[in-house]
Amino acid sequence: MQDRSSPSTLHDPHATETGPGGPVLTMKDVTLAFGPKIIQSHIDLSVRRGSIFAVMGGSGCGKSTLLKSMIGLLRPSCGTFMLDGEDYWAGNDRRRTELNHRFGVLFQNGALWSSMTLGENVALPLQMFTALDSASIRQMVSLKLALVGLLDAIDLMPSEISGGMRKRAGLARALALDPDILFFDEPSAGLDPITSARLDDLILNLRDGLGATIVIVSHELPSLFRIADDGIFLDAVSKRPIAHGSPKQLRDRCTDPQVHAFMNRQRNEKDSRP
Template sequence: MIDVSFKIETRGLTLAFGDRVIQRDVALRIRPGSIFALMGGSGCGKSTVMKGLFGLLRPIAGTVLIDGESYWDASDDRRIEINRRYGVLFQSAALWSSLTVAENVALPLKLFTRQKPAAIADLVRLKLALVGMEAAADLMPSELSGGMRKRAGLARALALDPEVLFFDEPSAGLDPITSRRLDDLILELRGGLGTTIVLVSHELPSLFAIADDGAFLDAETQTVIASGSPTELRDHCAHPTVQAFMHRERTSESRTPIMQSNGGDADGS
């Protein structure tokens, strides 16, 4: 029996590249309006699972249900319709380097709507204002700091008013202050727009600050070994892999800025 109280649900989802299985039998239940985190160490398949959720990678087994509808059993046209309900912020922001910030945000509107140029320009201004980037509309991606690129990518992800936003390592490469500002922005978007958010992250401060549900993926067993919010997993999950992750020492990470201090911040953020 299908439970349509879940925005996204997976059953027996198995993802692979060729003969190499990345994750098997993944069962997720993502409720509308939640901030759902895919957690785990490097190489466990977090980004791969996310790609399976929004249709970038076809599973070798299992089902992805969107509001109770099977994504991969739908027609090509129907999958395109479903995809238009998504917004994706990739780890690198994936902005087109030859387009201005405003042109990047306008691109989905030009490709997937019949809005007139004046209406598109108004919508672009609105989306940039939502992320505090209206003053950067005419800048090129190369002129942006790392944090600004993330926010510009987020504005583009919001262009079509998505019901679900997917974030792949939104805080990667950002300093702690910029990362916190992005976390606050994600919470504001969820609160103001009611958007369901699925994020991949291994950054503990961000996970504890914004995620209210999630799943922990394990590289060794290639399975989901725990489910719940980051706080619940930290306080109540006895699995040693989960505990090592949630209570891990960050000594090597804390040394990184000192080692790189002579080179400065490449992103300028």
């Protein structure tokens, strides 16, 4: 049995010479906790510029908590979080706010304001954080909604559109300030396979067309295998990462039994059918 004290690493989590580019976001020996309760510890990861990085693991392992830490909503109990070589938590609140403008976040279910139209939802960050006039904001909103295929729905309310459209609208809002790093929390959850595949295509287009770096929390294997080229696997029992690598690498080459079972569960389910 593999020693759980050291992660199964299919590459160096701090490598700088491989993949689309050098590291844009790194964590070293990070521990995440709520008071005395440790969620994850000894987190080492490096997200390469222009990559799609997956945070994987079973329910309750701390995937969303790690994402919250990456976007500055949860300060690590220990360890360092570096953004382009700058210590995120070393600066003051004003500097962290400036760094946060580099982030775009797609929350679960889109997290749209139900009392606002799609256009108003996308306009909100522009109204709050830019000095653009109303005409310029309307133009930017149209551009972002067109990018996700929702220009015709600009005046619709969230209740008037489908779940997949709400996810895309949330993505348009995440793109409002032209971030270079995008964070997605379970973007395919609750979507049918066809809608999920279309969202995958959109994510790939954003990476390839805009050069965005993307961090995605997901347990949807078809999506992970299709779009992610790097990742980390969190363990709920040991409360630490137990593997690094792309989803395909973890599926085909990782020897940790928990990781192997998780990444091959669809194949195992198919083999067990009568």
